[in-house]
Amino acid sequence: MRILHISKYSYPERGGIETFVRDLTAEQVKMGHSVSVLCHHTLPFRKTDARQIDGVKITRSSTICNTAFAPISPFFPMSLQKIVSLHRPQIIHIHLPNPAILFNCFFPSEIPYIVHWHADVKGSPNLVIKILYPFYRQFEQRILSKAKCIIATSPLYLESSHSLRPWLDKCRIVPLGLDQNKYPPRQIPPDETPLVLSVGRFAFYKGFKYLVRAAVLLPEARFIIAGDGPEHSRITREVKKLGLENRVSLPGKISDRELFVLLQRASVFCLPSIDRGEAFGMVLLEAMRYGVPLVTTSINGSGTSWVNQNGITGTIVPVASSEALAEAIKEIITQPQKAVQYGQAGKLKFNNLFTILRSAQAIEQIYLDVISQ
Numbered sequence: 001m002r003i004l005h006i007s008k009y010s011y012p013e014r015g016g017i018e019t020f021v022r023d024l025t026a027e028q029v030k031m032g033h034s035v036s037v038l039c040h041h042t043l044p045f046r047k048t049d050a051r052q053i054d055g056v057k058i059t060r061s062s063t064i065c066n067t068a069f070a071p072i073s074p075f076f077p078m079s080l081q082k083i084v085s086l087h088r089p090q091i092i093h094i095h096l097p098n099p100a101i102l103f104n105c106f107f108p109s110e111i112p113y114i115v116h117w118h119a120d121v122k123g124s125p126n127l128v129i130k131i132l133y134p135f136y137r138q139f140e141q142r143i144l145s146k147a148k149c150i151i152a153t154s155p156l157y158l159e160s161s162h163s164l165r166p167w168l169d170k171c172r173i174v175p176l177g178l179d180q181n182k183y184p185p186r187q188i189p190p191d192e193t194p195l196v197l198s199v200g201r202f203a204f205y206k207g208f209k210y211l212v213r214a215a216v217l218l219p220e221a222r223f224i225i226a227g228d229g230p231e232h233s234r235i236t237r238e239v240k241k242l243g244l245e246n247r248v249s250l251p252g253k254i255s256d257r258e259l260f261v262l263l264q265r266a267s268v269f270c271l272p273s274i275d276r277g278e279a280f281g282m283v284l285l286e287a288m289r290y291g292v293p294l295v296t297t298s299i300n301g302s303g304t305s306w307v308n309q310n311g312i313t314g315t316i317v318p319v320a321s322s323e324a325l326a327e328a329i330k331e332i333i334t335q336p337q338k339a340v341q342y343g344q345a346g347k348l349k350f351n352n353l354f355t356i357l358r359s360a361q362a363i364e365q366i367y368l369d370v371i372s373q
Contacts, residue, residue: 001367002034004089006080008071008098010039010058014253015201016176016282017095017118020359022053023179027360029055036087038079038100040071048079059083067132070099077106084108091367094143097121101139104146112370115147117171119279120163141166148370151363153280153303160276160301172366177359178285180350182256186290188264194221194333197266197292199259202229205277207297211270212238213322215248218329223248224262263290267339268332270295274319276302284308288350293342295328307354313346 003025009015011022025035036057041048048062061079063071073079080103083089092113094101097120107113121133121140140163144150150171152158158171196218200206208225212235215223225235225248232250239248254262263269269287271278271294280303284294288307294314296304310316315331317324332339 001091001364001371002087002089003028003036003091003093003367004083004087005035005037005093005095006098006100007037007039007095008100009042010037010060011053013042016280019178019282020176021095023177023182023356024360024363025056026054027179027356028364031360031364033364034087036083036089038076038083040073040076040099042071044071048075057087070097072099076100077103080106084111090371093363094147096140096143099136101143102136104139104143107146112148112373113146114149114151114366114370115144116151117157117161117164118153119157120161120276122163137163148373149366151366154306156301156306157276157279157303174359174362174366175353176280176282176285177354177356178282178289178350179356180289183286183289184260186264188261190267191222191265194267195262195265196221196223196268196270196329196333197262197287198223198225198270198272199254199262199283199286200227200271200273202227202231202235203277204231205273205275206231207272207274207320208235209238210274210320210322210325211272212242212244212248214272214325214329215244216242217323217326218333219247221247221267221329221333224251225249226251226254226259226262228253259286263287263292266290266292268293268295268329270325270329271297271304272325273297273299273302273304275299278302278304280304281307285350285354288313288346288354291343291347293332293339294346295325295332297325309345309349312342313349314342 007021011018028035038059041060041063044063050059061073061076063073095116151174269292284307294308296308297319308314315328317328
């Protein structure tokens with residue numbers, strides 16, 4: 001089958017969607033499909049280019065700027081038309097949110113397409129996004145109306161999404177997955193001093209300030225919060241203000257190799273997010289792959305509370321509570337037997353539900369159903 005994925009960005013840009021698209025497309029190649037990806041350059045005024053990774057043909061369209069975290073590419077229709085002409089896809093797989101839907105009138109009407117709904121745009125507290133969303137919504141709903149199928153990533157997110165409510169009859173749930181073979185086997189024991197790890201883009205919804213404040217209440221532990229983004233300087237100031245420079249490290253953007261090492265050293269993985277912008281938590285799967293117990297927050301409508309099961313794979317605490325985060329982390333680092341129990345349950349759940357092979361097989365069946373209609 002010839003498949004074209006349309007994603008906002010692509011690997012090696014790091015993020016949940018980018019990691020999933022990387023693993024899914026590589027797995028589809030292994031399954032015998034011909035796979036292309038069309039995405040955007042992360043930096044403006046770079047020439048449109050093409051490359052091949054793991055057998056996947058990736059085209060990055062030139063952009064002129066970023067508005068409300070979205071790349072703007074007036075050259076996108078030309079890139080799309082060229083790929084369709086050369087690749088002749090039998091199905092188009094569009095990952096949203098994505099500004100590419102502004103050019104949906106250029107999508108070939110004769111090729112069926114499915115929408116992969118990773119997160120809502122509606123409901124974001126960002127002022128610019130709030131102002132622009134009514135305009136974006138017109139294109140969002142048009143693309144949903146034309147899609148043959150819509151893939152949601154968890155039951156909780158599907159049930160709570162206002163944007164998907166008119167289209168529930170054509171929604172299917174396929175959990176995100178990871179290629180476990182890209183993650184080397186555990187070779188490093190956890191640190192003797194308890195290490196609390198968190199990884200993600202430093203955006204408002206990540207709630208990292210609450211994790212930093214929780215560190216004040218846990219003098220026996222060290223914290224590493226890895227990643228970069230607009231909130232990084234503010235969190236750095238918070239660490240200095242609280243005098244935590246010796247116990248809280250903010251290393252910025254890290255490589256995959258560094259992430260693998262940190263996941264093996266960690267005693268706990270904490271995702272302190274405060275908003276449905278955290279739709280699924282792909283990084284939780286990476287922690288579960290290594291059997292690291294989880295601490296997450298009870299965000300209404302987020303898939304994180306479906307990935308992490310309270311009392312089974314970890315602990316779920318109220319949103320925006322440093323005290324609750326500290327209490328949950330302390331319970332895990334002071335009860336080794338419980339930590340092992342959570343970690344083993346997480347690894348089992350990962351193997352049973354969140355491998356990329358399971359995701360790719362479920363999506364392949366959707367493709368076949370759509371093409372046969």
